[in-house]
Amino acid sequence: MSDGGSLLPDLSGEAGLRTFAHFAMACDWLIAIPACESQPAESAAQAAFEEVDRLERELSRFRPDSDIARINALRSGESTQVGADAVECLALAASVHDETGGAFDVGVGALVGQVPQPPPPPVGMRCLRVAPAARTVMQTQAGVVIDLGAIGKGYAVDRAVEVLRDWKIAAALVHAGQSSVFGFSDDAQLSWRVGVRNPLDQASILGTVELRNESLSASGRRIHGSHIIDPRTRQPALRAIGAWARAGSAAVSDAVSTALMVMDDSEIAAFSARHAAIGCLHALEADGSLRLRELGDWIWSPSHNR
Secondary structure, eight states, X not given: OOTTOSEEEEOTTOTTEEEEEEEETTEEEEEEEETTOOSOHHHHHHHHHHHHHHHHHHHOTTSTTSHXXXXXXXXXXXXXXXXXXXXXXXXXHHHHHHHTTTSOOTTOTTTTTOOOOSSOOOOSXXXXXXXXXXXXXXXXXXXXXXOOTTTHHHHHHHHHHHHHHHTTOOEEEEEETTTEEEEEESOTTOOEEEEEEETTEEEEEEEEEEESSEEEEEEEHHHHOSOOEETTTTEEOOSEEEEEEEESOHHHHHHHHHHHTTOOHHHHHHHHHHOTTSEEEEXXXXXXXXXXXXXXXXXXXXXXXX
């Protein structure tokens, strides 16, 4: 696994743990299952990874035959039929977009990693018309590029968890690229410990989070560079240095952690007041040190050495 991520699972205390690795969505995946599981752990993990691969084929804008690539190729006024996963992911993205006042927007793909040239490219989910019942998506303005990178990985984590559950796996940790992780267990005594790395010092952790039937996602500027775009200004997000969100869904925590990177203090407070069940940790850098802000249902064990 890469050393550049924000989340580090602590598996040292789990005796006889079985781990399975896979590469997908441009990152390393890990599934950890207690060895006491009587169900076929290896087959269940393989089925979960196959589901992740299938979702990558459908949701990656870099796959020319994917649903998202076909949406991006539409002309103004044209529509295309897509699969249920693309519709569900776009609907969830639209919900987070609305709840964050537009701070989260999967329609800024044309700006990611690019130097904007005049005239500016059209951006924003407002240029899409999604009809869930018909499973169709229309572009109202040509040139909008949809990129699900800030929600698709979390969505795939959720689906991988569903597959493991279908295989009657009672406890497991699904970890994707050290940016989104979901830990579940039917045993009230078992939880999964995940370390939250210090964005200013990758060799240290800020603290640990215990996951049991919930997810944790991270976004950061030092880790991945200024790749997160504020859709409202069309500029790279430079205010926060790191953000974490814990929720009952990895797709939600993935999207929210990204939105936190561009929201100001008042916006974050308002969002947290409306969604107290979502735990948030927000990090700003000031004179080489961190200023941390905890909101909502953020429960963790902070490190005394941070």
